[in-house]
Amino acid sequence: MGWGFAGPFVAVFGLVFLAPIGYALYLSLFQDRLIGGTSFVGLDNYGKALTDPRFWEGLTRVGLFLLVQVPVMLGIALFAALAIDSGRLYGKTFFRVAIFLPYAVPAVVASLIWGFMYGTQFGLVGNINDAFGVTLPNPLSPSLVLASIGNIVTWEFVGYNMLIFYSALKVVPRSLYEAAAIDGAGEWRVVTAIKLPAIRSALVIATIFSIIGSFQLFNEPSILQKLAPNAITSDFTPNVYTYSLSFSGQQHNYAATVAIVMGVLTAIIAYAVQLRGMRKG
Amino acid sequence: MSTHTTRRLLAALAVVSTLALTATACGSDASDAGAGGSGPKDVAAALEKGGKVTVWAWEPTLKKVVEDFEKKYPKVDVELVNAGTGDKQYTALQNAIAAGSGAPDVAQVEYYALGQFAIGKSVEDLSSYGAQKYGTTFTNGPWNAVTDDQAIHALPMDSGPMAFFYNKKVFDKHGIEVPTTWDGYVEAARALHKADPKIFITNDTGDAGATTSLIWQAGGRPYKADGTDITIDFNDQGVSRYTATWQKLLDEKLLAPTTSWSDAWYKGLADGSIATLSIGAWMPANLTSGVASASGDWRVAPLPQWTKGDKTSAENGGSSLAVPKAAKNKELAYAFTEFATTGAGASSRVAAGAFPATRADLESKAFLDTDFPYFGGQKANRIFAQSARDVGADWSYLPYQVYANSIFNDTVGKAYVSPTKLSEGLKAWQEASVTYGNEQGFTVNK
Numbered sequence: 065m066g067w068g069f070a071g072p073f074v075a076v077f078g079l080v081f082l083a084p085i086g087y088a089l090y091l092s093l094f095q096d097r098l099i100g101g102t103s104f105v106g107l108d109n110y111g112k113a114l115t116d117p118r119f120w121e122g123l124t125r126v127g128l129f130l131l132v133q134v135p136v137m138l139g140i141a142l143f144a145a146l147a148i149d150s151g152r153l154y155g156k157t158f159f160r161v162a163i164f165l166p167y168a169v170p171a172v173v174a175s176l177i178w179g180f181m182y183g184t185q186f187g188l189v190g191n192i193n194d195a196f197g198v199t200l201p202n203p204l205s206p207s208l209v210l211a212s213i214g215n216i217v218t219w220e221f222v223g224y225n226m227l228i229f230y231s232a233l234k235v236v237p238r239s240l241y242e243a244a245a246i247d248g249a250g251e252w253r254v255v256t257a258i259k260l261p262a263i264r265s266a267l268v269i270a271t272i273f274s275i276i277g278s279f280q281l282f283n284e285p286s287i288l289q290k291l292a293p294n295a296i297t298s299d300f301t302p303n304v305y306t307y308s309l310s311f312s313g314q315q316h317n318y319a320a321t322v323a324i325v326m327g328v329l330t331a332i333i334a335y336a337v338q339l340r341g342m343r344k345g
Numbered sequence: 346m347s348t349h350t351t352r353r354l355l356a357a358l359a360v361v362s363t364l365a366l367t368a369t370a371c372g373s374d375a376s377d378a379g380a381g382g383s384g385p386k387d388v389a390a391a392l393e394k395g396g397k398v399t400v401w402a403w404e405p406t407l408k409k410v411v412e413d414f415e416k417k418y419p420k421v422d423v424e425l426v427n428a429g430t431g432d433k434q435y436t437a438l439q440n441a442i443a444a445g446s447g448a449p450d451v452a453q454v455e456y457y458a459l460g461q462f463a464i465g466k467s468v469e470d471l472s473s474y475g476a477q478k479y480g481t482t483f484t485n486g487p488w489n490a491v492t493d494d495q496a497i498h499a500l501p502m503d504s505g506p507m508a509f510f511y512n513k514k515v516f517d518k519h520g521i522e523v524p525t526t527w528d529g530y531v532e533a534a535r536a537l538h539k540a541d542p543k544i545f546i547t548n549d550t551g552d553a554g555a556t557t558s559l560i561w562q563a564g565g566r567p568y569k570a571d572g573t574d575i576t577i578d579f580n581d582q583g584v585s586r587y588t589a590t591w592q593k594l595l596d597e598k599l600l601a602p603t604t605s606w607s608d609a610w611y612k613g614l615a616d617g618s619i620a621t622l623s624i625g626a627w628m629p630a631n632l633t634s635g636v637a638s639a640s641g642d643w644r645v646a647p648l649p650q651w652t653k654g655d656k657t658s659a660e661n662g663g664s665s666l667a668v669p670k671a672a673k674n675k676e677l678a679y680a681f682t683e684f685a686t687t688g689a690g691a692s693s694r695v696a697a698g699a700f701p702a703t704r705a706d707l708e709s710k711a712f713l714d715t716d717f718p719y720f721g722g723q724k725a726n727r728i729f730a731q732s733a734r735d736v737g738a739d740w741s742y743l744p745y746q747v748y749a750n751s752i753f754n755d756t757v758g759k760a761y762v763s764p765t766k767l768s769e770g771l772k773a774w775q776e777a778s779v780t781y782g783n784e785q786g787f788t789v790n791k
Contacts, residue, residue: 098461186609293754298755316443
């Protein structure tokens with residue numbers, strides 16, 4: 065009887081989630097070579113992935129990205145949500161929609177738009193250089209390209225996170241604010257003592273989404289790669305690396321291994337953040 | 346009448362699909378033996394019977410060939426599919442071959458990429474269809490690129506002997522001489538950039554194809570392949586000639602940081618800020634269509650030389666047509682390949698702007714005497730044809746050049762954006778290529 069209800073879910077879950085993971089696990093145990101064909105190699109691919117400098121370089125890069133970009137993005141999103149929720153902002157619907165709008169732009173298109181602006185030859189940066197006779201630093205140079213990507217991702221996702229925070233703020237009972245005002249609490253005190261604790265779980269959720277998003281960084285670097293081929297390497301992020309392993313290197317098995325290792329690492333870190341975030345007090 | 350034709354077509358299709366099914370069934374039983382099968386293939390009979398041929402190619406001149414072919418063999422239906430250009434198509438092709446279904450009957454494969462398919466035994470040996478009789482039909486470079494000791498892996502479709510394209514207007518305006526040596530080229534680069542800081546002699550953001558071609562011209566032979574035994578050595582004299590010159594251009598920032606085929610690149614070619622290109626003879630069609638506004642500004646000259654008075658050239662690009670082992674209708678596929686690359690098919694493509702790989706077309710008077718209004722009426726084919734004769738011998742690519750090229754910018758690219766020297770970048774590229782080759786079961790540098 066119970067299976068009757070669970071059945072459809074279990075079937076779909078098995079088909080679209082468990083089966084691909086199972087297949088990736090299966091693939092990761094083999095090696096397919098141009099000369100010699102396919103052979104069973106056990107856990108060799110995992111040993112290789114864990115000691116692969118190209119993989120770790122990409123992982124370090126997204127780790128750095130996470131540490132800088134996620135706090136900046138969530139900080140801006142929180143500030144915007146609090147400002148809109150404060151009731152002191154004129155035209156708050158406009159701001160809410162305007163801040164959210166970039167999220168509706170597909171990541172590929174966003175990367176292209178920003179890529180054209182970053183161009184020092186014919187892009188906006190180039191135009192500014194020409195018009196004012198200055199030399200702005202090249203946003204697509206190896207030292208700045210990660211920050212430039214962070215800028216695109218922040219632009220894209222501030223609105224999304226703002227909306228999560230804002231909807232969490234909306235359900236806080238207004239009577240709490242009135243009580244606080246009667247007790248003589250200022251706006252800042254209301255924010256720190258009432259609003260932030262009230263939306264704590266939303267903050268944790270947004271942080272976890274952002275961590276996963278950072279580890280999966282792919283669209284922006286792979287689009288910008290065409291414009292900055294020497295700054296964005298084929299192992300720029302773990303996902304870009306997996307892609308190039310699989311599609312230009314024909315190393316499907318090793319690519320599956322890297323993807324699994326990356327998935328496990330992401331799950332561990334996201335889980336750790338959740339445990340820490342949900343702990344009381 | 347038309348119902349009759351349709352019915353016959355349907356019947357033919359039915360026969361072909363049944364054949365295809367049986368062929369697939371055989372293939373899975375004895376994958377390799379199935380291909381070799383029963384001696385010389387009966388191409389004529391297959392044409393008589395008719396059927397469907399799927400062709401994956403991006404070469405625009407094939408459209409006319411398909412029409413002509415269908416007119417000549419009305420029972421054969423050719424479907425021309427653009428499955429992407431270059432790497433994208435190879436990825437799709439490689440995946441279709443790995444998946445065992447969905448592969449085309451004929452595929453366009455550039456010379457540098459053919460080795461990957463040949464070594465993987467994923468293309469038919471065309472000598473079993475009678476292709477060996479074309480040994481003297483094609484020019485040496487392309488023919489060497491599609492054959493090895495054992496087999497003919499494809500038939501050459503076009504070629505890309507290199508030439509020097511320069512914007513005469515820019516050179517005239519600043520009174521700078523068109524270089525004939527690479528030392529002169531560096532001088533011209535300095536002079537142009539000094540006269541107008543917006544002008545660069547050329548663009549370069551690290552392009553594996555262009556780099557290997559110039560090393561080829563300089564006499565470098567970094568790759569040697571004998572079956573699965575491979576040597577990679579970026580230490581020879583030709584390579585150091587190239588790096589010495591190119592390092593100067595990089596150090597003095599004389600190369601426009603614009604990636605080829607980007608919008609910015611076309612703009613630069615049109616407005617004169619990219620003053621020259623050293624590129625394959627297939628370029629005129631691209632200039633005419635992509636940089637139409639600069640018509641009359643550009644001219645063609647032989648490549649600058651590494652030694653004054655020398656006459657050496659190299660190939661840059663060029664493609665062949667190959668028949669994948671996974672093709673459903675191999676005899677028809679070969680018939681189309683043969684038609685498109687030799688005789689009337691080849692001539693019609695040359696007339697449409699392709700650069701020939703066939704001796705007859707290359708030496709024909711009509712070809713040599715063609716005026717190029719884009720180049721101010723210059724008979725540019727004479728320069729290209731001479732370049733084809735001057736191509737340095739014995740060059741070979743890696744059997745996994747597609748992969749090697751995909752990591753070029755990870756390694757050599759560093760020389761373009763950091764203090765890393767070009768020679769160090771090439772060394773890193775060599776090491777990465779050696780590692781990959783050994784992992785893939787080749788014996789590299791051992």
